Amino acid sequence: MRIRGDVALGVVVLVDVLRVFLPSLITLFGRAGSTPAEMMGLYAVSWFLVAFLAVPLTRYVRPRTVAIGAGLALLLARLALQPTSGGDPQLYLASAGLLAGLVWLVAIATDAGDARPATAGVITGLAASTVIHAALDGIDLMWRPGPLPWALLAVELTLFGIFLLRTPAAGEARPGAPRVWLLVGPALLLWGLYTGNTAHAQAAAGSSAPAVAAIVAALVAAAAVLSVAPSAQLLLRRAPIPAVALVASAAAFTFGKATVDGVHGVAPGWTIAAQVIGQLALGACLAHAAAASGPDRPRRRGLAAAAGMLLFVVSVFGYYAAYDLYLPNQWVPLCAALLVAAVAVAGRTGLPREPYGRRFPPVVAAAVALVAAVPLWQGAVPGWAPPGDGLRVAAYNIRMGYGESGRLSVEQQADALRALRPHVVVLSEADRGWLLNGGHDDVRLIAERLGMRFIWAPATDEVWGDALLTDLPVTSVRNHVLVRGGPTGAQALEVGLRWQGRDITVIGTHLQPPPGWRELDQVEQLGRIAREAAGKGRPVVVAGDLNLGPADPAWRVLTDSGLTDPLAPVRPFPTVPGGSAEQIDHVLVTPEFTGRDQANPDVSHSDHRPIAVTLALRP
Template sequence: MRRPFLTAAGIALGVVLLTDVLRVWLPSIITIFGQAASTPAELMGGFALLWFVGAFAVVPLLRPLGPRGVAVVAGVALAGCRLGLLATGGGQAQLYVASAGLLAGLVWLAATAVTGAAPAHGLVLGLAAGTAVHAAVGTFDLTWQGNPLAWSVIALLCLAFAVLLPGVTNHTTDSAPGPAAWFVVGPVLLLWTMVAGSPALAGTAVSYALGEESGIAGPAPGSALATAVLSAVSVGLLAAGALLPRPGVAVSVAAALTLCAGTAVFALSWGSGLVAAIPATALGLGLALRASGLRAGDPTTGTRQRGFAAVGGMTLFAVAAVLYYASYDIGYPNDWVPPAVAVVVAVIAGRPPYPRVEPARSWAPLPVAVVATLAAGLLMPTGARGTGTTATPGTVRVVAYNIRMGFGLDGRFDLAGLTAAIAARRPDVVLLSEVDRAWLLNGGHDTLALLADRLDMPYRFAPAADAVWGDAVLTRLPVVYTATSRLRAAGAPTGAQALGVVLDLGGKELAVVSTHLQPPPDDGPVSQAREVAAFARGFAAGRPLVVGGDLNTQPGDPAFAVFTDAGLVDGFANDRPLPTSPADAPREQIDHLLVSPDVGVTEVEAPRTEASDHLPVSATLTVF
């Protein structure tokens, strides 16, 4: 006899484990296989698609091999790889264990589809549970924590999944979902983890809405509660849309409108518009899932189509994610990708005939998921909010660091290494480049909030490539004024900006500009250097000035000369050579602090660490 809740719970746990594997696999493709963009994009794309091709090859074999047995074996392999990721320690082992886990997850998904199990209830429950768990760990995935608690939690999840596996596929029914119901799993998973169900994006949206100042985000009182509420509302809207008792034409139209509107706002927003994009996308996904629902069919026919549909939907997940994020390395418009995926979901969900009403009892845990998400959201890091002068009047310790979205040379998210490298310098001001606040490609972390929280330093964040990728200034010193200026791409695919912060040094003021220049292909960032120099001079307005960050230019280059010609002084001139990249064998001098003549620079350091692909640079600045 079929037990809907057990089926839904088993699928939900599988979705949680598969999502966790994807949060490791995606950044591993970039940082380990891609070696920070030194590998051609075509080769990275081919490697990624290879694992999906493998899953497609298995689908025709599912019927003769027995899909229930294959689902159990593949599910156990997925759980084993998820647990094994804790033990890899990064590098090639991490890449291939994550890849094997992905393949196992795809085969499990396809085999489960072939058996005739219905995905909708389990998918919604899994998405809600995944958001609650990711919020509870503060977006700092358990894989990267690797402590006894992480081992215990993941082991329990894997054990529960293994226990439920036989029950997911061991059922009898007079009908089965059509292929469309399984195809939407992949695109729905993408839009949920990228937009609607991302706690990191919720936290970033709140930091814009509550701490916004001229397009600059920062922590504000009530950030934690507001983030928790936004995440819980998103889960609630997903469940509410999926619970509608009578799906029909109106539901399909509402799904299309809200889903497309939410994803469009997400793609185009550079600030507090994200607060609207998240719940709209969540409601649209819930309505779309309800509209797709179960379409009665013979469980003994169409089995191969359901398997292919499940893998095909996940392939769309991969292709769309690559198309969206690769634009920041290759250079082409990408704001159409999320709405395009939304259109695919809406079209598939809106096709008649409309599904019959499903039993409500398998949805009972969803209110618990909403409450759990609200409680978990209160644990989200928001960064310190208070300020207080810690520096000697007129003297300030500065660190500039390109943190590569938080990933070390071993391909692991190295929050501890970053924190140690910065904290050891005892900084008053930290300038960060390549700050990621919610990219699914990098695991969906709010790297800035996590780092600011551990350093106990308030932050100011300015977007560069999109609303959640840019540069930041962290400081406990009182902030007098802030401003930001977006820089022209000039042929460089990744966006750039200049973030200015005026600090009170106890009677004296210092203008600080944090930037990350993006050179166009086969050229230096000369035009962006001119823009930054002009912005910095105007922003400082006669105050002592420091410009710092990853400038992607070396002393003697034309772009570097732009700054010195503008009256700035190479703060590291007396300590050259000072190579900072790559971190394991530094030979390029591309991370700098340039100062106005009324600022002295001493105690220069570029400490060795592999917490990023750059070394941090630090110095003590004295304002005369």
């Protein structure tokens, strides 16, 4: 049974566009959280609903013609996205490209008499996207400048165009195809959340072994490719085996958390096993669904594909908007896995004796080699050193790695921090693998580009929170979960450091207050943590996005806790880009410290400015 190359390449391009559309929805349409989640959800869902119109369109235009036309529109939209500098053009081009991709998929489903080659194309496309994303170190071609990304994009789109124009006409219909098309959306969700998300694998590998992270990414990519290999399909020939494995992997991803080294974080064994087993099981479940039999009509296949993608976007918002609505979201991956497993088992059939492909060993070898080549793209870290006559502390709310223009800007953020020459950096709003933000690891990318180690502090979930980066010896780590405030949770990361023969404590945090600081529970808890740390005889630094200013009632709570403001002598000290005088990012210290060389460069690589101050101990 052959694999449809047009479907595989189309999925790669559609995923490329999704990785622009979803972050643009948050950073451009969402306008830094000022747009209600309901409005963002309505905007996103509307494009998926319009895709249903492709089904009646195929009554008047041949589905193959619709597929070719929509595929060309998807290709052109992706090409037009590459030179954009962000803003509204990026948002609307990504939206148009998404709609074109959805119409293409619906038309492919309507026209595909035999779902098995097309299903194998979907699985292969997701596998290829895993490999490409890992090989690009999580920074997709869309976000990379220079001629090389253009050349690679040209290859990708040219191949898609060639295969698209050779889209085969509808073959002999096989009953039962609608079932598998309903699963494309849920499969894309599971793949993006965890099975094909290499950022999750790298986050699980930890901060101290970049080589381990690359190896884990290679394993995940190889598993994605192997999910359509003969060996995997023969091993998982009977449907209940991959169905149970898929549900178990989703449960492991959702509940397999642990406390590692005193910091609430990912348990590597759980996460990596869930990804590898889940990817193998997901591909086998789709293969079983495609091989099932039952009543079938062409337009029913198209409706199933559109409905499946609608399930995808609803589930994405169900998973991530749950944080804003203070609702549990563990049900989302489990329900998606149960749906895929149930449809796979419902066919009550085994896979055909003939596997889906015969040439996968070379593909697997190429995939692993490609992922292993990740360091080749990273480049050398520019040489730099912090000052020797003081403790330089920086804080930066990096907004999931995106600048005000809506473009991924982790490299520019790292450059801005490097220019401040810090010993210690506190990062807020750091994302280490959210599908909603493109599936990249902000913390690792910035730390590697600064040549610093990092300590991770999850807040909302295992891959969203804050981090502390440093070049100083670390003597202790303690993570405090703060009382509930804003939707994405809050923590205080207390890290003991050795500086110039003296033990100090740095507390990195991102406060999430209720509106107007009506309740002061969270800031009072932070004040107690700072007092207790100071009571151990160590100078204390508190840094991060505190979401408060000197005029707020919560400010007095911190100053009454024994903290002083080394930025006060240079106030006004705006921490928001542009003309605003607002200051919500701070560095506070105990009285042993004095401050100088305060800096807040007006750069737009986030919706906050990076800030820094050099601290010295009083004589």
